[in-house]
Structure formats: structure tokens, C-alpha cells
Amino acid sequence: EKADNGDLLFGTIDSWLVWKLSGKEAHITDYTNASRTLMFNIHDLKWDKELLDILEVPESMLPEVKPSSEVYAHTVDYHFFGQNVPIAGIAGDQQAALFGQACFDKGDVKNTYGTGGFMLMNTGEEAVKSDSGLLTTIAYGIDCKVNYALEGSIFVSGSAIQWLRDGLRMI
Structure with missing residues (x-):
């Protein structure tokens, strides 16, 4: 209500x-x-x-x-x-990173490393369905048209390194 x-x-x-x-x-x-x-x-x-x-x-x-x-x-x-x-501008974090790294063309790829690791590839105006478990997402939208992306995520890449260093003192 x-x-x-x-x-x-x-x-x-x-x-x-x-x-x-x-x-x-x-x-x-x-x-x-x-x-x-x-x-x-x-x-x-x-x-x-x-x-x-x-x-x-x-x-x-x-x-x-x-x-x-x-x-x-x-x-x-x-x-x-x-x-x-x-x-005057809004974007999700990984999509903003894709845009900020000038991945404007189909096939352009970026990687971001931090607590997690995230790879996005601009697929242009086509929403490509992955056969490998990647996420089909919107890369950005301008003038009511969108570019799509495929995203692969590893949610513990940086934190796993930190755990090896701080928790197990291996590195």
C-alpha cells in the first residue's frame, strides 16, 4: 500500500x-x-x-x-x-571502469584487480550469451541506446592473496 x-x-x-x-x-x-x-x-x-x-x-x-x-x-x-x-552521470562500478578505460569498441576488454578480480569485454550493441558462465550485462547506455558486455568475476582474488599473506604467512 x-x-x-x-x-x-x-x-x-x-x-x-x-x-x-x-x-x-x-x-x-x-x-x-x-x-x-x-x-x-x-x-x-x-x-x-x-x-x-x-x-x-x-x-x-x-x-x-x-x-x-x-x-x-x-x-x-x-x-x-x-x-x-x-x-549528470551514473554507472555501476565495473561498467564505469570499462568506460573509464576507454573500452568503447566491440572487443575491447578491461581487468580490474582489488578484493575481487573483474574482467569485462564490450560486445557492442549485441547482448552475447555466454556458454562459459559469464554474465551478460549492460556496459553503458547513451542516448537511449546501450552497449553490452560479458563479465567474468572472481570475488576473492585479492582477498585470497591477503589471506595467504596475513593468515598463513606464506607470502
């Missing part, structure tokens, strides 16, 4: 940040973050009504999904010394 009345919202970290920075004016996310909820259809670029029904999540509580780059809102003036700063 609260969701249907607009009194209850659900989103990702980015949607919460935009919500707070905009003074509760913009409840939005981008394609990359929406796709990570697994409730977003990456082919139709819409919330998946069938999954929402199964999970009993009212669409009215979800953020509006936008491209990764446009002016979404402005900050309220008390956040930035009296200035209304445009909020």
Missing part, C-alpha cells in the same frame, strides 16, 4: 545518492545499475513485469531507469556551498 502511494521506494546505492543529493526530487537509476537488480530486462530496457509479479515488488516503488549520461537533476544548494550542481 505504501509503495502504491509513493511513500515507500526501493533502489540501489546510486538511486539513493541521487535521491538525497537532489533533495528527494529524483528517484532514478541508470541501465547498468538497474540491470544488477536482476529485475530489469536488459533487452527491452524496462523493469521486468513478470519478475516483479513473482517477487511481489510493485513497479511504483522502483526508480525510473535512464541512460548512463544525461543531466538527471541538480543538487540542492545546501550540499555544495549554495550551488546547484548538475547530477
Whole structure:
């Protein structure tokens, strides 16, 4: 009931940040973050009504999904010394790394090493289905068009090295 009345919202970290920075004016996310909820259809670029029904999540509580780059809102003036700063870009962490490392063309690949290890390959405008267990995801969206990526993740690569060093004193 609260969701249907607009009194209850659900989103990702980015949607919460935009919500707070905009003074509760913009409840939005981008394609990359929406796709990570697994409730977003990456082919139709819409919330998946069938999954929402199964999970009993009212669409009215979800953020509006936008491209990764446009002016979404402005900050309220008390956040930035009296200035209304445009909020103009959102992307998931690995997708932002792919974009930030200039992997704009089909076949471009990046690796990120930290606590985990993450490899993304830009597959262009085609959502390639992996036969090897890689995740098909949205790389970024600009002007209501998306580029897709394949992602491989090792969630304990850096932390395993740290455990070998600190826990077992092997390295």
C-alpha cells in the first residue's frame, strides 16, 4: 500500500545518492545499475513485469531507469556551498571502469584487480550469451541506446592473496 502511494521506494546505492543529493526530487537509476537488480530486462530496457509479479515488488516503488549520461537533476544548494550542481552521470562500478578505460569498441576488454578480480569485454550493441558462465550485462547506455558486455568475476582474488599473506604467512 505504501509503495502504491509513493511513500515507500526501493533502489540501489546510486538511486539513493541521487535521491538525497537532489533533495528527494529524483528517484532514478541508470541501465547498468538497474540491470544488477536482476529485475530489469536488459533487452527491452524496462523493469521486468513478470519478475516483479513473482517477487511481489510493485513497479511504483522502483526508480525510473535512464541512460548512463544525461543531466538527471541538480543538487540542492545546501550540499555544495549554495550551488546547484548538475547530477549528470551514473554507472555501476565495473561498467564505469570499462568506460573509464576507454573500452568503447566491440572487443575491447578491461581487468580490474582489488578484493575481487573483474574482467569485462564490450560486445557492442549485441547482448552475447555466454556458454562459459559469464554474465551478460549492460556496459553503458547513451542516448537511449546501450552497449553490452560479458563479465567474468572472481570475488576473492585479492582477498585470497591477503589471506595467504596475513593468515598463513606464506607470502
